[in-house]
Amino acid sequence: MTFESHLGDSDATRIDEVERARVFGGAKAIEFVDVHKAFGKKIVLDGVDLAVSEGEVLVLIGPSGSGKSTLLRCIARLLPIDSGEIRIGGQVIQDGAAGWRRRRDITRSSGMLRKEVGMVFQNFNLFPHKTACENVAMGLRLVRQLPKDEAYKNAVEGLTRIGLGEHLDQYPGQLSGGQQQRVAIARALALRPHVMLFDEVTSALDPELVGEVLNVMRELAQSGMTMLVVTHEMGFARDVADRVIMMDGGMIVEEGSPTSLLTHPVHARTQQFLQRVVDR
Amino acid sequence: MTILASAAYHWDWGAVFNHNVEKLGLIGLKYSLLVCALSFVFGSALGLLVAGLRLSHKPPFAQIAYIYTDFFRTTPVLVQLIWVFYVLPVLFGWTFSPVTSGVIALSMNAGAFFAEVFRGGIEAIPQGQWDASKVLGYRRRSTITWVILPQGMRNALPATANIFISLLKDSSLLSVIAVPELTYQVQTQAAVTFRPLELYTALAVAYFVLTYPLSLTSSWLERRFRIR
Numbered sequence: 001m002t003f004e005s006h007l008g009d010s011d012a013t014r015i016d017e018v019e020r021a022r023v024f025g026g027a028k029a030i031e032f033v034d035v036h037k038a039f040g041k042k043i044v045l046d047g048v049d050l051a052v053s054e055g056e057v058l059v060l061i062g063p064s065g066s067g068k069s070t071l072l073r074c075i076a077r078l079l080p081i082d083s084g085e086i087r088i089g090g091q092v093i094q095d096g097a098a099g100w101r102r103r104r105d106i107t108r109s110s111g112m113l114r115k116e117v118g119m120v121f122q123n124f125n126l127f128p129h130k131t132a133c134e135n136v137a138m139g140l141r142l143v144r145q146l147p148k149d150e151a152y153k154n155a156v157e158g159l160t161r162i163g164l165g166e167h168l169d170q171y172p173g174q175l176s177g178g179q180q181q182r183v184a185i186a187r188a189l190a191l192r193p194h195v196m197l198f199d200e201v202t203s204a205l206d207p208e209l210v211g212e213v214l215n216v217m218r219e220l221a222q223s224g225m226t227m228l229v230v231t232h233e234m235g236f237a238r239d240v241a242d243r244v245i246m247m248d249g250g251m252i253v254e255e256g257s258p259t260s261l262l263t264h265p266v267h268a269r270t271q272q273f274l275q276r277v278v279d280r
Numbered sequence: 281m282t283i284l285a286s287a288a289y290h291w292d293w294g295a296v297f298n299h300n301v302e303k304l305g306l307i308g309l310k311y312s313l314l315v316c317a318l319s320f321v322f323g324s325a326l327g328l329l330v331a332g333l334r335l336s337h338k339p340p341f342a343q344i345a346y347i348y349t350d351f352f353r354t355t356p357v358l359v360q361l362i363w364v365f366y367v368l369p370v371l372f373g374w375t376f377s378p379v380t381s382g383v384i385a386l387s388m389n390a391g392a393f394f395a396e397v398f399r400g401g402i403e404a405i406p407q408g409q410w411d412a413s414k415v416l417g418y419r420r421r422s423t424i425t426w427v428i429l430p431q432g433m434r435n436a437l438p439a440t441a442n443i444f445i446s447l448l449k450d451s452s453l454l455s456v457i458a459v460p461e462l463t464y465q466v467q468t469q470a471a472v473t474f475r476p477l478e479l480y481t482a483l484a485v486a487y488f489v490l491t492y493p494l495s496l497t498s499s500w501l502e503r504r505f506r507i508r
Contacts, residue, residue: 121411142426
């Protein structure tokens with residue numbers, strides 16, 4: 001599989017089945033088993049069970065504070081969980097019941113899996129002292145340990161594909177929000193992850209810049225990438241998601257296909273939430 | 281009376297602008313700059329280490345670093361200097377030359393300020409930078425080297441220029457332990473020529489000429505590296 005497969009069209013760009021089997025051996029891409037997480041007394045994940053298949057695009061919706069972002073951050077191992085288990089490709093990456101020794105072993109044995117998960121943040125989190133090109137190339141050098149010229153060649157290709165070929169040497173501060181977020185996506189994709197996490201990636205953008213970022217995500221979804229997307233963009237959810245999950249109070253309240261969940265929500269809290277989003 | 285007296289004072293700038301004073305002044309300047317530069321280098325290295333210890337939050341080291349910074353920031357440089365020069369030999373039998381004592385004291389003092397400046401610079405970096413590095417799979421060491429320190433140093437840069445200014449001015453204290461720097465030279469000349477008013481006026485001007493460009497540099501750096 002090459003980097004090209006993540007963006008672009010045609011069948012040739014789909015992640016091929018052999019590669020998938022090599023990485024995850026047919027297991028679920030992401031699994032949550034009764035995951036609990038609290039910040040002090042505030043419960044943010046209250047018994048989450050979830051399974052995401054390879055190539056699935058899952059959109060998470062729900063009011064702020066409902067645990068959507070926390071869920072993504074636990075997959076990215078930015079937050080430890082209190083109990084339950086999280087697996088990537090069948091391999092345990094977080095075990096809430098484990099003692100420190102087991103946690104250490106999990107961290108060691110699943111170190112390689114970190115590369116398999118890419119994450120894009122609401123505030124981009126680009127490195128402000130590095131140009132767009134350097135932002136992308138840095139990970140290639142530090143993590144994939146490519147030689148300098150190859151890393152830069154890859155970075156230029158990645159940025160050009162995403163429509164930023166003219167901004168290679170600009171610093172994040174010189175780019176628009178939409179451009180910055182596309183650089184952040186290119187930076188994550190450069191490491192060839194198999195799962196991409198998007199945490200409200202368009203929420204900090206001016207309305208007219210949202211489209212360019214959503215388009216990139218749309219193409220990525222078409223290329224067969226497994227994606228977990230936290231968003232308030234209901235149009236995107238309707239068009240791109242394979243499945244939509246509604247969260248509230250740290251629990252999955254309702255889930256279903258975008259058409260059924262967004263147009264005929266069963267749960268009262270989902271109806272209420274969607275009503276508010278539409279009225280906005 | 282005072283007015284009359286000051287009006288009656290006969291200024292003799294010949295006491296300043298003569299071959300002897302110029303020669304000794306240059307020697308003094310050399311010592312001042314040397315002490316200052318050495319203390320800046322050692323102080324910044326020490327400061328970086330101490331800031332690192334404090335930010336590590338590791339039980340004994342972080343506390344030691346905390347005590348160190350607070351102690352050196354809350355006691356006068358002059359006292360620290362005298363302590364290094366007169367007390368260390370008595371306590372531990374370590375005897376240092378005046379210049380070495382001066383550099384040790386000023387480095388230790390500057391180290392405390394550097395530590396605070398570096399710590400502030402690093403703490404000002406948003407958590408998101410750490411998160412992004414972690415998700416990208418950077419090792420902690422790589423994150424610190426390539427993401428955190430470059431930004432932290434940039435944040436700290438304007439304030440380090442101020443530390444250099446302080447060091448240059450504080451180096452005058454070394455005159456009390458007979459380091460032949462600028463102030464010491466002027467003191468001895470004043471004692472010989474009985475012209476302290478002219479000599480100390482010239483000394484003040486000399487320090488101003490040395491430090492003012494640095495202060496301009498500091499505000500330039502502030503503008504240049506303002507967080508975008």
